[in-house]
Amino acid sequence: xxxxxxxxxxxxxxxxxxxHGVVVSTRARLARNISGFSFPPAAGEDDRKRLRQTLRSVxxxxxxxxxxxxxxxxxxxxxxxxxLKERRLISSxxxxxxxxxxxxxxxxxxxxxxxxxxxxxxxxxxxxxxxPEEVWQALDAVDTEIESRVEYAFSPELGYLTACPTNVxxxxxxxxxxxxxxxxxxxxxxxxxKGLNATGFEVRGLLGEGTAAYGNMFxxxxxxxxxxxxxxxxxxxxxxxxxxxxxxxxxxxxxxEEDSLRLFDQVARSYAIVEHAGLLSSSExxxxxxxxxxxxxxxxxxxxxxxxxxxxxxLTQPGHLQKDAGRSLESYERDQVRASSxxxxxxxxxxxxxxxxxxxxRL
Numbered sequence: 001x002x003x004x005x006x007x008x009x010x011x012x013x014x015x016x017x018x019x020h021g022v023v024v025s026t027r028a029r030l031a032r033n034i035s036g037f038s039f040p041p042a043a044g045e046d047d048r049k050r051l052r053q054t055l056r057s058v059x060x061x062x063x064x065x066x067x068x069x070x071x072x073x074x075x076x077x078x079x080x081x082x083x084l085k086e087r088r089l090i091s092s093x094x095x096x097x098x099x100x101x102x103x104x105x106x107x108x109x110x111x112x113x114x115x116x117x118x119x120x121x122x123x124x125x126x127x128x129x130x131x132p133e134e135v136w137q138a139l140d141a142v143d144t145e146i147e148s149r150v151e152y153a154f155s156p157e158l159g160y161l162t163a164c165p166t167n168v169x170x171x172x173x174x175x176x177x178x179x180x181x182x183x184x185x186x187x188x189x190x191x192x193x194k195g196l197n198a199t200g201f202e203v204r205g206l207l208g209e210g211t212a213a214y215g216n217m218f219x220x221x222x223x224x225x226x227x228x229x230x231x232x233x234x235x236x237x238x239x240x241x242x243x244x245x246x247x248x249x250x251x252x253x254x255x256x257e258e259d260s261l262r263l264f265d266q267v268a269r270s271y272a273i274v275e276h277a278g279l280l281s282s283s284e285x286x287x288x289x290x291x292x293x294x295x296x297x298x299x300x301x302x303x304x305x306x307x308x309x310x311x312x313x314x315l316t317q318p319g320h321l322q323k324d325a326g327r328s329l330e331s332y333e334r335d336q337v338r339a340s341s342x343x344x345x346x347x348x349x350x351x352x353x354x355x356x357x358x359x360x361x362r363l
Contacts (some may be wrong), residue, residue: 006105011108011314012127013109014307014311021293022178022179023129023178024128026130026176026177028138029126030170031167033120033149033154033163035150043116052281055120056070059113064141065142067106070102070361073103074099074101079319080319083249084103089105089112090117092116101115109126111124111142133234135155161189166216166225167224168225169227170228171225175219179290179294180244181216181294192247196244200222200236201240220237242335252298268300271301272293278339281335281338285313285338291310292304292309292346295351301349301352302351315341
């Protein structure tokens with residue numbers, strides 16, 4: 001039932017328009033383990049299930065998230081787990097290993113907790129736009145309430161103990177989902193990502209670790225949490241995201257000044273393909289929607305919002321398409337349904353008059 005409710009509702013953390021269209025959403029995530037239990041990578045199935053049952057009672061009446069719903073991942077279909085993964089509520093690892101695992105979700109997906117992923121608990125808070133203090137404070141309140149009910153694995157010297165050494169310490173990662181098509185079009189994105197990796201930040205794709213940056217969507221987060229306070233982590237991410245936003249806006253300005261034909265061509269081609277395509281793969285749809293999102297922000301596309309394009313990016317992913325259809329779809333059929341869905345959902349979209357064949361005209 002919870003999956004059906006999620007699919008019927010829009011994604012809260014994608015709803016509001018972002019400043020400059022660059023930062024789509026912000027997420028804070030805490031890694032925690034319960035003292036006295038083996039960490040998930042070393043735990044047997046019986047241990048995982050025992051911990052899940054222990055935590056179920058803890059989450060039954062959380063005052064900080066009163067609308068929390070407990071989902072036993074073993075009892076739902078694979079397509080439902082795919083939907084949860086696409087909504088960034090569970091990881092690929094949890095979707096592939098549901099035995100002894102669970103999800104607690106609340107506030108239309110703005111808050112979620114994974115049970116028995118890499119750590120016993122992965123708590124996360126997400127909002128639209130760039131609000132790192134807000135997501136951290138919301139998460140801290142829930143974490144404090146949970147810690148009053150269970151004993152966390154903790155070392156006075158190291159801090160919170162986690163399965164992966166990079167999470168030891170605060171266990172906190174704060175990330176921003178950023179839309180960076182300008183840097184891609186000016187062929188600067190690879191050097192930017194390399195620079196981020198060299199300065200202690202991690203860059204991932206749309207669906208997290210091991211995924212590509214389809215749709216020019218990049219997750220930027222701190223890599224380490226040991227020896228840093230939570231306020232340090234938030235402050236460093238703010239500086240980096242503000243710098244990246246400035247680089248992206250400068251790249252867009254250079255496109256207008258120096259290569260406006262390339263920008264117009266990218267948007268107009270994407271518009272035409274979306275209007276007439278009979279087949280669209282998942283990655284192609286994301287890249288086309290990214291170009292249309294950029295076009296909307298640059299005044300070339302009308303009749304749609306960033307929020308709508310964000311939602312279409314999500315709702316045309318494989319899990320969501322099959323959930324909406326109520327049956328399993330082979331790859332070719334998914335591509336057919338996706339093309340039709342994108343066209344229908346964006347039927348109010350219009351290309352600004354004069355964009356086709358605009359040549360080197362300035363905005």
